[in-house]
Amino acid sequence: MSLREEILEVSKDILIKDGFGKMSMRRIARRADVTATSIYLYFRNKDDLLLALIQESIDDLKEALEEVVDPSKDFIQQLEDMARAYIRFALDHPREYEIIYMVRPEEMPKYPREKFNEVRSAYELLADIIDRGKQENIIDVDDPLISAYTIWAQIHGVVSVMLNKRLDTRVPREKFTDQAVDHIIKGFIIQKTPV
Amino acid sequence: MSLREEILEVSKDILIKDGFGKMSMRRIARRADVTATSIYLYFRNKDDLLLALIQESIDDLKEALEEVVDPSKDFIQQLEDMARAYIRFALDHPREYEIIYMVRPEEMPKYPREKFNEVRSAYELLADIIDRGKQENIIDVDDPLISAYTIWAQIHGVVSVMLNKRLDTRVPREKFTDQAVDHIIKGFIIQKTPV
DNA sequence: CTGTTTACTTAACAGTGTTAACCTGAGTTT
């Protein structure tokens, strides 16, 4: 394994186990059995390293979503499967999910805005499904792009509230996600299709 | 103005204008014309100071929401007004909104979990409205608590996506929020009321 | 044997949160 890979692995491990606050260049280096400056041979700076980690997490999320894509299935079922897969990934890999949204573009002005929009690659799967529903005349949305974003944003909100431990302890997670997914899909379906 | 207030004001100003990364104890102190250690006379540590700022922001958000509460209005209109007020506050005061969700409880283990759940005070307004709708038999939800959380989470997601600049540039903000609010409310209404 | 490149290290800079110890002036007690 190359040092670059080693650094990525160690960083991820620290980030997941100990949180972002503990992920310092020197700590990473110590665990990878090198000096902190060596990291700069493979990453321009800490932000660059963080960006590489974000990219890895996005790929993992994307992979988890692709697993549930199944064109043979009912359209609405597809939507629900994807929503649930998204939520499950976030809850199973909270730290990994968080780093995707942790860094705000304005705090990393050196880096191309593009990089941040790559979360799209995950949302595009959603857009595809919606587009298929439109093609097959199952639903009638006027803009699949906006619809996909809307649904994605709502799911992200549901996930985010749980991850940030902002959910009332009296509210059971399962019931909450069930209802949320139900709300989101119904809100989307009702919009243009006559009931 | 007491030094404590001065510190809070300066901190908030730095946080809003220059971002969290620039909000250091020494910088705050320099601007308040004291030494960094003086801050520790009024706040146990930086997290404590941050918590005070979060509290202020929550109060501001709450205030903005209370302004639109109007029991004389139509139930659905109330829901929409509140959703829009929430989104407007977040977009008008992005940094202030962000700090509410910036700090995760697990990264501040010294502090009572309670403090973080105080975002509830904002969401409770929503729960009240839903409860009113239930009392007046306009809607039939089985758990207003969960419903309120669901709606709030969805709105937070919509806001969060925009603030994190994760929205596709082709998607106009206004159209996005319009559709999102529409989705959210319809998804909620449809659930139990016959159409 | 020399020159160059690769992969790393050492030393240092300027900054961070935080603590312990100290000072200074105002108010209170004796």
Added chain:
DNA sequence: AAACTCAGGTTAACACTGTTAAGTAAACAG
């Protein structure tokens, strides 16, 4: 008036942080 207390600051220091400039040792090329 002299002594004491104490709030409201200060200075100095510790152990850390990201990052850079310069140096080094080994591998390889001609």
